[in-house]
Amino acid sequence: MSYLETTRQYYSDVAETPEPGLCCTTTPRFALPGLNVPQRMNDMNYGCGSTVHPRDLVDEPTVLYVGVGGGLELLQFAYFSRRPGAVIGVDPVARMRQAAAENLAVAAAENDWFREDFVSLHAGDALELPLEAGSVDISAQNCLFNIFEEADLVRALAEMHRVLKPGARFVLSDPVAPEPLPASLTGDERLRAMCLSGATTYDRYLELLVEAGFGTIEIRARRPYRMLDTARYDVDHAILLESLEVCALKDPVPADGACVFTGRAAIYFGDQPAWDDGAGHFLLRDMPLAVCDKTAANLESLGRADLHVTGSTWFYDGGGCC
Numbered sequence: 001m002s003y004l005e006t007t008r009q010y011y012s013d014v015a016e017t018p019e020p021g022l023c024c025t026t027t028p029r030f031a032l033p034g035l036n037v038p039q040r041m042n043d044m045n046y047g048c049g050s051t052v053h054p055r056d057l058v059d060e061p062t063v064l065y066v067g068v069g070g071g072l073e074l075l076q077f078a079y080f081s082r083r084p085g086a087v088i089g090v091d092p093v094a095r096m097r098q099a100a101a102e103n104l105a106v107a108a109a110e111n112d113w114f115r116e117d118f119v120s121l122h123a124g125d126a127l128e129l130p131l132e133a134g135s136v137d138i139s140a141q142n143c144l145f146n147i148f149e150e151a152d153l154v155r156a157l158a159e160m161h162r163v164l165k166p167g168a169r170f171v172l173s174d175p176v177a178p179e180p181l182p183a184s185l186t187g188d189e190r191l192r193a194m195c196l197s198g199a200t201t202y203d204r205y206l207e208l209l210v211e212a213g214f215g216t217i218e219i220r221a222r223r224p225y226r227m228l229d230t231a232r233y234d235v236d237h238a239i240l241l242e243s244l245e246v247c248a249l250k251d252p253v254p255a256d257g258a259c260v261f262t263g264r265a266a267i268y269f270g271d272q273p274a275w276d277d278g279a280g281h282f283l284l285r286d287m288p289l290a291v292c293d294k295t296a297a298n299l300e301s302l303g304r305a306d307l308h309v310t311g312s313t314w315f316y317d318g319g320g321c322c
């Protein structure tokens with residue numbers, strides 16, 4: 001049996017018998033006015049963060065969601081895209097699609113605004129999506145791609161890029177590792193399926209996103225996920241996995257490299273009303289300007305006494321104060 005088959009079998013089992021706590025972190029229950037999440041759907045939150053960000057979801061976008069779990073994020077996306085077929089769920093595991101469908105039927109009974117036909121569920125695989133190129137406004141996956149070996153991760157990222165319209169967004173939540181994980185872990189198919197032993201590093205994940213063609217990347221969260229300690233895992237030192245939330249835009253990759261926003265800002269506080277770096281960044285005095293890591297490094301290298309560049313907050317959602 002390949003690790004992909006082991007994964008499908010594992011999720012078939014946890015579709016039948018929900019396993020609260022699998023993958024998920026202790027992020028607060030996602031609450032919005034009028035959104036009631038059925039208990040079983042919440043128990044089947046197998047995501048390690050959130051891919052549902054209201055600012056991405058203006059104009060009722062068409063959303064592709066790969067790896068449906070109990071349907072929690074399908075329902076949350078449908079909250080913003082209230083029209084038939086706007087949310088497309090894809091999953092190769094029949095029992096998981098069935099569980100999601102049942103949970104969505106309960107959600108329809110518990111939420112006046114929600115109709116089951118807002119979500120369509122399809123058999124399909126992240127490695128070969130059953131969708132036309134350039135057909136969706138948002139593609140999303142939560143706690144699935146970390147399971148893939150690197151060659152499959154490359155395919156899955158290419159598929160997410162292919163189905164997006166130009167300029168559209170791929171949102172993801174996934175564990176990352178602080179160092180390449182040892183073979184004792186990566187070769188363990190069950191731990192891999194449980195999102196505990198397949199994670200690549202932060203740097204490698206970003207490299208692969210850029211190689212897939214995403215030219216702008218926003219890091220929206222970076223939190224502790226799981227501790228792989230020496231008592232329970234076959235490791236010679238404890239390894240803290242983190243959970244990452246990312247929005248990657250299908251923009252062309254600039255010649256000097258992708259723009260990766262990690263929450264850094266530049267503040268000019270000199271004796272002029274504003275300062276222009278001559279490279280497209282116009283800084284009003286005292287007004288923090290969000291900058292990508294590439295620009296932050298360029299500005300720091302100037303060594304100016306009237307310019308301060310902050311470190312990464314690992315929280316960037318495109319917001320600004322004005």
Ligand SMILES: C[S@@+](CC[C@H](N)C(=O)[O-])C[C@H]1O[C@@H](n2cnc3c(N)ncnc32)[C@H](O)[C@@H]1O
Pocket residue numbers: 004007008011012023044045046047048066067068069070071072073090091092093096124125126127141142143144195
């Ligand atoms: C860790 S769960 C995450 C579920 C959901 N995204 C959530 O946040 O609750 C992984 C999901 O991916 C599905 N899955 C497994 N292999 C897959 C594949 N090759 N392509 C697409 N989905 C897959 C599983 O059936 C399961 O629904």
